[in-house]
Amino acid sequence: MKKSFATIAFSLLACLIIVSCDSCFDGPKSHPEPAPRPAPEPKPSPKDSFTKSDVEDFVRKFYSSLELSKELNERAYNEGGVKFNTSEFYSCVNSKSIFSKKRLENLTGDSYHYHYDVYLESIIEIQEHSGSFEVSTAVEYVLDEIGAIVNIEKLTIVKEDNKFIVRRWEDVRVETMEIAEYEGLENYSKNDFYRQIGSVNK
Numbered sequence: 001m002k003k004s005f006a007t008i009a010f011s012l013l014a015c016l017i018i019v020s021c022d023s024c025f026d027g028p029k030s031h032p033e034p035a036p037r038p039a040p041e042p043k044p045s046p047k048d049s050f051t052k053s054d055v056e057d058f059v060r061k062f063y064s065s066l067e068l069s070k071e072l073n074e075r076a077y078n079e080g081g082v083k084f085n086t087s088e089f090y091s092c093v094n095s096k097s098i099f100s101k102k103r104l105e106n107l108t109g110d111s112y113h114y115h116y117d118v119y120l121e122s123i124i125e126i127q128e129h130s131g132s133f134e135v136s137t138a139v140e141y142v143l144d145e146i147g148a149i150v151n152i153e154k155l156t157i158v159k160e161d162n163k164f165i166v167r168r169w170e171d172v173r174v175e176t177m178e179i180a181e182y183e184g185l186e187n188y189s190k191n192d193f194y195r196q197i198g199s200v201n202k
Helices: 005-024 052-064 070-078 101-108 190-197
Strands: 116-129 132-143 147-160 163-179
Touching: 052 116, 052 132, 052 147, 052 163, 101 116, 101 190, 132 163, 132 190, 163 190
Parallel strands: none
Antiparallel strands: 116 132, 132 147, 147 163
16 A cells, blocks of 8 residues: 655655654764873971071081180180070080080080180081981181190081081091190090090081
8 A cells, every 4th residue: 555645755854753753862073082181299387498508607606606706715715704605506506416415515604614715617517318417517626825725626416496406526537736735735536636626526
């Protein structure tokens, strides 16, 4: 039996509607998600940052805390009665610090400080380790009626509570000795110097 034209047209229209509806369920074409960018590394905050210059400034502060001004030193020598303020020194150390109490007493004590002068000649080297610095220094000690001795020293410096602290102050070796020509000093030795000035490791 031949189908009527209206029946054929209706069938074609129904097929078009079904195809069209099927395409509706395909949805929009998906595109691959871009790879996430790695998070930037956090920058150190200003309170945690430091430079070689900061370490050098601290080392100069440490040694200068063991010196009187030239004027006060002369007054202490000529008149006496000049009390050495050690607050600056103690701001550079804490209860865990290791250093010679005898040397500190010689350099800053009321009875001795004008007999001993100390000068930082140079900062030789700064080595950074995990959480600390090792600083090599050349330091001149002038001992009254003894002479001038240049000593190589090592400071181990750490940073605690956002400030530098000397964890250990020790001696490496005597570099030079210029001993006064007084009787009894002919055999004055490096060991004599360390015994006189005080040392934690010599």
